[in-house]
Amino acid sequence: MNTYSHKIFGWAAGILLLLSACSKDFLERKPQAALDESQLTNKKGVNILLVGAYGAIDGQDFVNGDMVNLSGGSGYVVSPDNWVYGSVCGGDAHKGSSPDDASTILTVATFGTNASNGFFNDKWRVNYEGIRRCNFVLHLLTKVTDMTDAEKTEVAAEARFLRGHFYSDLKKMFDKVPWMDETNTDFANLNVDQYKLPNKESIWPKIEADFQYAMQNLNERQSEVGRANKWAAAAYLAKTYLYQAKYTDAMPIFENVINNGVTTKGVKFNLVKHFHDNYDGATENNEEDVFSIQYSANDGSGGTANANQGEMLNYPYGGPFSCCGFYQPSQDLVNSFRTDDNGLPYLDSYNQHPVKNDMGIASADNFVPDGGNLDPRLDWTVGRRGLPYLDWGLHPGRDWIRTQTSAGPYSPKKNVYMQATQSQFYDPNGWAPGNAINYVLIRFSDVLLMAAECQAQVGDLSKAEAYVNRVRARAMDPSGWVHTYIDDDNPLEGNTDDPAANYVIGTYPVGTFGGSGKDWALKAIHFERKLELAMEGHRFFDLVRWGEAETTLNAYFTYEATITSDIAGARFTPKKNEYFPIPQRQIDLSIKDGKSTLDQNHGY
Template sequence: MKNIITIVAGFLLAGAVLVACKESFLEEPPRGTFSESVLKNRAGIDGLLIGSYSLLDGVGGPSGNWEAAGSNWVFGNVTSDDAYKGTDAGDQIEINPIERYEALPTNGYFNFKWRHQYDGVSRANDVLRLLPEAKDIPEAEQLQITAEARFLRGYYHFDAKRMWNKVPYIDENTVKFTDFTTANVPNNTDIWPQIEEDIKFAYDNLPETQLQVGRVNKWAAGAYLGKVYMYQRKFAEAKQIFDNVIANGKTSGGKKYALNPQYHDNFRVTGNNSAESVFAAQTSVNDGSNGTNANWGDILNFTYGGGPGGCCGFHQPSQNLVNAHKTDATGLPMLDTFNQADVKSDQGVLATQTFEPYQGSLDPRLDWSVGRRGIPHLDWGNHPGASWIRDQVYAGPYSPKKNHYYQSDLGKNTDGSSWTSGLTNININLMRFADVLLMAAEAEVEAGSLEQARAYVNLIRERAKNPEGFVKKADGTPAANYVINTYTAPWADQETARKAVRFERRLELAMEGHRFFDLVRWGIAAETINAYLAKEKTLRQYLIGATFTAGVDEYFPIPEQQIVLSTVNGQPTLQQNPGY
């Protein structure tokens, strides 16, 4: 077992279960009940901190199974132009109205996600409240623990903020032990300043490296501080932070931040905690947890009926995303015309019928992000098409592909103790260095530094164009007509640069849970998604009638159950978002 953080601990604190039995954190699962007094020491505090880390993957405590997945595949991808729910209409039906922008506050997915975020906040606050009374922890070490806990508190609030916008900020002085949610704090104040303060404290006080690589360090905190600035459109502040992170940043294990040599290194077990991994949810298999320490939040997102996982056909890439990977004769993206004609697919073609994949020029990252017929699916052979798709008519011909395991990894890097073979120990990337470079490029564009932005984008594209990183046929030749190049000429103006950087972000981070939140922070969600729906409804009938309402659908409804629970003297403390 990889010793990222090793401690034998388990706590049930005033009814709040700290499910923290990750490979990276605990060697034994939670198994006891302890009073506060027992926790006011080094072991107790570290166990509480581990409890907050343990929720980064979206599983544990009151969060359900995959509803709060750390990858944000439902809320960040299915709600965007990148992905469909997938599978068929009858499975996980609560996602259906979310995809159509018709979900009600009573939808259970929202309640699970809300409870998960504030459980993570609560666990971090437990650390901060009890830490001063742990007399066996030296002052310098207390400062580091405080910085870690404040980063985690900021992180969970950040994810809640971009989900709902109107959310309460809970600190160690307001939270109640028995309350997983909000301790009746109103949501009528913008909490960006508090999020920023927490993460900046972490950036200022965390060490550059950690003995356990699963823990946050100074540079990961800096990268997230830059991201928080980007969401507030504080581009000058973001640029300053990103300049420092790019020049001097390193992983918690001491590796200087860099792009991995090949794109797909980021989505296989050998890429765990690599030089490109800024922050990741650590995973573990075959550790006695029945797979709950693996990638449980994403176990639905494998091929259906065969291939890796063998279930359940969710999170299928959209035709629009596939089309976005087309390139022109010079190897550049077709920024304005990519969706005028579709990349050929095997939609409606039986597995027993012959099919020749699209012969036009493509960005090679497509075939590491999307599984499509006739293209090798890792070492599982060519994707066979319809036999790996649950309902092609409903959700299209494509499969997800990132973080799928190799057939050669079966048993070694997968967990067979549960109902699915899709449990792996491939870490869940929460932030990659490529993400940092692309946010830095955005900040440079907004500052008018178009050439520096182009340089950052070209670093990403240079890696993508390396033929060693192409998907290959059995004979070693490229699996498709991959044509990609860097931007060799300066961008004409700021708007052209802005469009190119944003498009690059979509390609590089496809299916990684960022797209919807990016569209919202750019202020183009309504126009982009409604244009997407106008064409996609001709392919996916269930999208007929769906529409994105500007001023409403940028944020999700506050869970009705949380509003009810916040009631004091007959009046709810939490207020619903506009339009719900």
């Protein structure tokens, strides 16, 4: 939320650990400095623990000077933007760096991994850590006597919203997950494996119930910008319905969010004027922000746990950045931004119109960037040779790439801080960069495109078209494009007459969706999500829920393997790879009466 809240989160996390540890002491002696539940069963204690539940969203912690996640592993493994699982596995990007650097990511990205991969156990445990914090808040809340009913309801709604978030992340990752709530009353040890709970029933109805409660009981405005409000809960509830293909349930909620929703500051939801304002610390928490993770830099914690640590590897290799060359956008993604003479995408044949790259060309050698028609969102999403890399100067190509032959010639961009404001938003306190750029879990353009999907499925194709065009129209404003530099003293200054590339983008002519039919309209909507939300961790999960993962990803592997070596032999196997394996460690821990209570996903 803010620096103060991050510090409170650290205190709250410590309290949770003390409570857990004191009850499991093998001597059954209470440590002198430990707190018991009675010391927290009051308004102040419950609110501190609620902030601790918010703090678990990013999955990070700072322990003994080492950057780790809440389960004890590397922070990037559990990054809440799901850059490994959502974007690398979805074809947005390559692992990056060199093949032997964090090579476990490659086994995940090529679908060659198994249930023993520790990444999955880390992801599982981080989400359940968040869930147990929410449950503890709800457990204590029933005993508090110094709060009004309205205050209790608000806290309960925030805790249930957060619990819904953690469970929805587990559900889309693993499908078959056990449900643990505040009725599990032994809060001495809140780990899910203690209860030997089964994972045989879908938890979607319970996730729906949490978001429904939150939507009905949360305030519209909040005292701190990072807290959830009723409209964030509404968007999450509608998204939960969408993931189950309950379009008729989702559609009116999305429409309500679009027409009436406001931010926690009371500002009506809208698209910000410039696309890049969603990825700049100076312009965050804006009218497009439905719900986001609040990051902070140089907050006095001594490390980068609160500074977007999950993406600490994802900066160009070399140059002005200390690390690490991961998360390199794919050629397939770059080609997707090619447009025709009307400024529209090539929905089916984009790879037949490839964007020129500098593969195999040294930075000292001459290279002229692609001169064809391009969607301007490309150069706010992907760093490519000869184009401005934010305000750091022109991307030099191979000098900023660790191994071109392995992962291609491109660099990530949406997560990178600006040079002009690095004193405020860059955090150098770790071995890899940190920054204070929030990660937006749901933004308004995402809501518009999800609503368009529902309209195309069960509503009005013209309204679906209008929502897609609203997103595309924002990208048409030349003042929001990447420009070449015209003033060396002010590298952010640009001129609408000097775009950095040949940007040509248009909206779909009125009636296109209706005239082309439902299936074509859905194809256009799906493609627009690929463009608008690229490198934001959504792609793999979208492909799975659309039933398009097998066809799209295997075509991606075939095409991209002709350019890079890292994904050679990769293959998506249907009826298996739609979900990741239940961690073997959790299956082993769930044994009860000689038998595991957790079922493994099919095919693992």
